[in-house]
Amino acid sequence: RLRFRSDCRGDIAAQHPPAGERDLSGEPHRRRVGAHALESQRRLAPRDLAWILAVVALWGFAFVSIKWALVEVPPFMLAALRFLFAAVPMCLFVRRPAVTRSTLVGYGVAIGVLQFGLLFLGMKLGMPAGLSSLVIQMQVFFTIGLAVMFMGDRLQRHHLAGAAIA
Secondary structure, three states, X not given: OOOEEEOOOOOEEEOOOOXXXXXXXXXXXXXXXXXXXXXXXXXXXXXXXXXXXXXXXXHHHHHHHHHHHOOOOOHHHXXXXXXXXXXXXXXXXXXXXXXXXXXXXXXXXXXXXXXXXXXXXXXHOOOOHHHHHHHHHXXXXXXXXXXXXHXXXXXXXXXXXXXXXX
């Protein structure tokens, strides 16, 4: 058997022939990459971190600005404007999904009117912005549950991990 030892940089120095050459068993040797090399590929660039923090700040502040907007605009009108300003530019860049028109309209009504319209109504009636952001995140659990019940999806560990992160 070949033995591998790690040097101080985290690279693996092996007592083996170079990659591609055959070892004592006659099998071609495959080069192994050290954990340090993999770790360095996963580091987040400062620019990417700045983008992530900007998105988090915008999303975090969105519910405060929605609360302010509800002083002047009715809840369902605000939901309609929100989706209008998001959907019209998206139509220029994203193809229409391959679903029937009734499915697309049903999804728009469920998300636009029911989910966000009623959320904005709750905010208008006094729900705090912070609680509203938590309520809207509950959609993750409902989506998983509905997919299991109606679409035949199997609940898997990565679904639960994603829901916990959200």
